[in-house]
Amino acid sequence: MGEITLIEAYKKAAHPLQGHGKRDLHVMKEALEGFDGDLDSDIYGSGKIIEDFQEKIADSLGKERSVFFPSGTMAQQIALRIWCDQKGVQRVAYHPLCHLEIHEEDGLKKLHGIEPILLADKDSVISLEDVVGLKEDIACLLLELPQREIGGQLPEYETLVAISQYCREKGIKLHLDGARLYEVLPYYGKSAAEICELFDSVYISFYKGFGGIAGAILAGDEEFTDESKVWKRRHGGDLISLYPYIISADYYFDQRFDKMDQYYEGAKELAAYLNGCKGIRTLPETPVSNMFHVFFHYPQKQIESILIGVYEETGVGLTGYVKEVSENECVFEASIGDQYKTVPKENLENMFTLLNEKLKQEHK
Amino acid sequence: MGEITLIEAYKKAAHPLQGHGKRDLHVMKEALEGFDGDLDSDIYGSGKIIEDFQEKIADSLGKERSVFFPSGTMAQQIALRIWCDQKGVQRVAYHPLCHLEIHEEDGLKKLHGIEPILLADKDSVISLEDVVGLKEDIACLLLELPQREIGGQLPEYETLVAISQYCREKGIKLHLDGARLYEVLPYYGKSAAEICELFDSVYISFYKGFGGIAGAILAGDEEFTDESKVWKRRHGGDLISLYPYIISADYYFDQRFDKMDQYYEGAKELAAYLNGCKGIRTLPETPVSNMFHVFFHYPQKQIESILIGVYEETGVGLTGYVKEVSENECVFEASIGDQYKTVPKENLENMFTLLNEKLKQEHK
Numbered sequence: 001m002g003e004i005t006l007i008e009a010y011k012k013a014a015h016p017l018q019g020h021g022k023r024d025l026h027v028m029k030e031a032l033e034g035f036d037g038d039l040d041s042d043i044y045g046s047g048k049i050i051e052d053f054q055e056k057i058a059d060s061l062g063k064e065r066s067v068f069f070p071s072g073t074m075a076q077q078i079a080l081r082i083w084c085d086q087k088g089v090q091r092v093a094y095h096p097l098c099h100l101e102i103h104e105e106d107g108l109k110k111l112h113g114i115e116p117i118l119l120a121d122k123d124s125v126i127s128l129e130d131v132v133g134l135k136e137d138i139a140c141l142l143l144e145l146p147q148r149e150i151g152g153q154l155p156e157y158e159t160l161v162a163i164s165q166y167c168r169e170k171g172i173k174l175h176l177d178g179a180r181l182y183e184v185l186p187y188y189g190k191s192a193a194e195i196c197e198l199f200d201s202v203y204i205s206f207y208k209g210f211g212g213i214a215g216a217i218l219a220g221d222e223e224f225t226d227e228s229k230v231w232k233r234r235h236g237g238d239l240i241s242l243y244p245y246i247i248s249a250d251y252y253f254d255q256r257f258d259k260m261d262q263y264y265e266g267a268k269e270l271a272a273y274l275n276g277c278k279g280i281r282t283l284p285e286t287p288v289s290n291m292f293h294v295f296f297h298y299p300q301k302q303i304e305s306i307l308i309g310v311y312e313e314t315g316v317g318l319t320g321y322v323k324e325v326s327e328n329e330c331v332f333e334a335s336i337g338d339q340y341k342t343v344p345k346e347n348l349e350n351m352f353t354l355l356n357e358k359l360k361q362e363h364k
Numbered sequence: 365m366g367e368i369t370l371i372e373a374y375k376k377a378a379h380p381l382q383g384h385g386k387r388d389l390h391v392m393k394e395a396l397e398g399f400d401g402d403l404d405s406d407i408y409g410s411g412k413i414i415e416d417f418q419e420k421i422a423d424s425l426g427k428e429r430s431v432f433f434p435s436g437t438m439a440q441q442i443a444l445r446i447w448c449d450q451k452g453v454q455r456v457a458y459h460p461l462c463h464l465e466i467h468e469e470d471g472l473k474k475l476h477g478i479e480p481i482l483l484a485d486k487d488s489v490i491s492l493e494d495v496v497g498l499k500e501d502i503a504c505l506l507l508e509l510p511q512r513e514i515g516g517q518l519p520e521y522e523t524l525v526a527i528s529q530y531c532r533e534k535g536i537k538l539h540l541d542g543a544r545l546y547e548v549l550p551y552y553g554k555s556a557a558e559i560c561e562l563f564d565s566v567y568i569s570f571y572k573g574f575g576g577i578a579g580a581i582l583a584g585d586e587e588f589t590d591e592s593k594v595w596k597r598r599h600g601g602d603l604i605s606l607y608p609y610i611i612s613a614d615y616y617f618d619q620r621f622d623k624m625d626q627y628y629e630g631a632k633e634l635a636a637y638l639n640g641c642k643g644i645r646t647l648p649e650t651p652v653s654n655m656f657h658v659f660f661h662y663p664q665k666q667i668e669s670i671l672i673g674v675y676e677e678t679g680v681g682l683t684g685y686v687k688e689v690s691e692n693e694c695v696f697e698a699s700i701g702d703q704y705k706t707v708p709k710e711n712l713e714n715m716f717t718l719l720n721e722k723l724k725q726e727h728k
Contacts (some may be wrong), residue, residue: 024401036389233469
């Protein structure tokens with residue numbers, strides 16, 4: 001028993017409670033089953049299969065046009081490049097923990113020569129004051145809703161409106177990193193289009209809350225999206241066939257579009273269970289989407305050992321990893337999807353009762 | 365009858381003779397059937413599904429390592445960038461009709477700031493003299509085998525050896541655009557590894573002769589491929605899951621690896637039929653791979669009308685398009701795959717007899 005790792009124990013648990021289940025080939029097989037084999041591939045961005053989906057998502061976002069991309073990394077660099085070229089200013093602003101800053105090997109700088117200004121303290125979301133306080137001229141401001149690296153926090157809707165209005169007055173384009181946009185709509189109580197009308201360009205992802213295989217949409221007006229297609233080709237993203245991603249995006253979008261409220265409610269419930277345990281706190285305390293971060297005020301090794309035991313005794317898996325923050329603290333990211341609702345309430349409560357007992361023992 | 369277009373007539377023909385058949389969702393469905401649904405997705409370039417395939421193709425190419433990319437456009441720009449950065453010279457040389465020069469919206473220049481020197485007359489393949497005659501210092505020379513835009517022509521193997529040797533002496537890296545590398549092996553009578561050992565880096569494609577969905581491999585030594593993974597992330601090509609392309613590449617690679625000789629023989633036979641018709645010539649006259657170009661010395665509209673009639677009478681489809689070269693000339697690209705062998709010989713001969721008769725009438 002001592003030899004099993006946390007990820008192994010999580011995978012072995014009868015009830016792993018995060019996400020939509022395994023990322024295996026069944027995800028593709030299930031999506032494909034819903035489509036007629038005689039359907040023609042898209043060809044370099046043309047064809048019914050891609051055009052219909054782009055139109056459907058543009059409509060959902062309330063934008064004139066949208067373009068399917070293999071990745072958000074590609075889509076967002078391109079969005080910022082277009083706005084910078086249009087203004088003749090190779091400078092943008094975003095949060096210090098923005099995806100472009102910490103997960104893309106500096107592609108924005110090394111491929112596009114764009115300089116980012118880091119806005120706001122890294123533990124806070126960007127405020128109107130941060131934007132008004134900008135000293136340098138920028139072409140574009142990027143807002144990420146929710147701010148993933150700080151547990152998925154959100155500014156209030158009124159703040160978004162104020163920032164949007166300010167940017168329009170100052171000739172600053174506003175871009176939405178909406179990788180998890182649909183996941184925050186229940187909190188805002190708004191439609192995707194109502195949020196997107198505050199932004200000039202919008203990126204959304206299909207493998208977070210929607211659980212598709214990969215792929216992204218970049219939306220905006222026609223001039224912007226036409227230009228983005230040229231850059232998509234330059235980046236090597238204008239593949240002869242993107243349909244494996246498109247059909248899975250389409251299939252799981254339809255499957256889960258109406259479930260974002262369920263995931264949000266699940267996240268709030270799970271966070272409450274966790275905050276009821278000794279030495280655990282969640283960020284935010286009350287989630288505003290399907291995701292949040294979970295901090296254990298214990299050493300990583302100790303928590304791993306406790307979790308493995310709890311999974312084995314109760315059959316419920318909470319997380320497959322915890323990451324060390326400091327000697328006495330570790331963290332993981334929780335993300336609620338289809339799985340959470342399938343865990344029997346009794347098992348869930350047993351799991352938290354046992355977890356809390358074990359944590360209390362450690363505190364003695 | 366007058367209203368049908370050439371592409372419609374080709375699609376309606378009982379025996380379309382090019383390629384592997386339709387690019388529809390059956391291509392994905394067939395490939396997926398061969399794989400266990402429980403197989404885990406690759407995750408950002410890691411996992412058995414991607415690592416095994418990279419190793420398999422590296423072995424086939426006789427290279428230390430290989431990396432799977434969503435596209436050749438991305439893979440090749442990255443290869444050239446790595447060689448340029450390593451030498452500190454932002455200049456490369458390639459053919460005037462190189463893919464990077466004419467099909468990528470100047471991605472190499474606009475994303476990487478690399479200046480290409482165009483080598484050789486556009487109607488010829490690059491010779492040793494062209495390379496020796498280079499006045500500017502370059503980091504890398506790119507050779508495309510076969511040179512697609514001029515009918516898929518090839519330098520002799522001895523020329524490749526001489527160019528490779530010269531480049532090594534001069535400290536110039538040699539990169540292979542081998543989108544159709546396996547397709548030329550029957551002509552050279554060499555293995556892929558025997559050709560690739562002349563090159564420092566190699567790109568191959570999986571949706572030409574192999575008929576996969578999309579995707580590419582970039583191969584070289586470990587230092588080179590490690591660096592290429594960093595750039596793959598910068599380009600937005602390091603997708604969470606590339607498996608739909610990987611499993612189709614793997615499946616069709618296995619299916620068609622041994623059929624390149626059959627395609628090559630088919631191409632030579634088809635070219636002979638075509639060259640036997642009044643006012644048609646192929647480039648090259650005798651193909652050296654599964655592909656070649658077909659020139660009709662007639663106006664485009666006239667040829668379209670003749671071909672539609674021939675397809676409707678004989679049930680054999682030759683091409684879905686012809687492109688105007690000049691008022692009295694048009695051209696299409698022929699590419700032989702699985703389909704050619706399935707066309708009954710009698711139908712094929714009837715088609716060429718009828719085509720030739722109609723062309724002769726036009727000449728009167």
